[in-house]
Amino acid sequence: MPRLVQISGDMDAAGMARLKPVFEELAAGTDxxxxxxxxxxxxxxxxxxxxxxxxxxxxxxxxxxxxxGAAGQPLQLVIHLRLSDLIEEGRRP
Known part of the structure; x- marks a missing residue:
């Protein structure tokens, strides 16, 4: 079962400073x-x-x-950068 993590707020420099420890913990895990x-x-x-x-x-x-759950600018950026393979089935535009 994948680990589900709710991200909130902007994913900009300030937001990523807050999220860095979370991402490091997820990377070190097994799920x-x-x-x-x-x-x-x-x-x-x-x-x-x-x-x-x-x-x-x-x-x-x-x-x-x-x-x-990506929508708006985040979804458009993910698609533009060709990272859309990461988007769960059923959520692609």
Whole structure:
């Protein structure tokens, strides 16, 4: 069963400073990870960097990262950067 983590607030430099310990803990764990981004309204390069960090760490240990609930700017950015493979089935536009 994947670990579900609700992310809230902007995923910008300040938000990622707050989320860094959470992402490090998730990367050090043993479960697949699903991030619920339904309460995230904005993602910048810091947020994308955090997602890529987590994805690479999980992938290295044969685990998966999934995103769900992304909408608006975060969803458009994920699609634009071709990270849409991370989006759970049924949530793609």
């Amino acid at each position: 697949d990870v699903t991030l619920d981004l339904s309460a995230v309204e904005f993602v910048d390069s810091s947020g994308i960097g955090g997602l890529v960090f987590l994805y690479k760490r999980l992938h290295k240990s044969n685990r998966k990262l999934r995103l769900r």
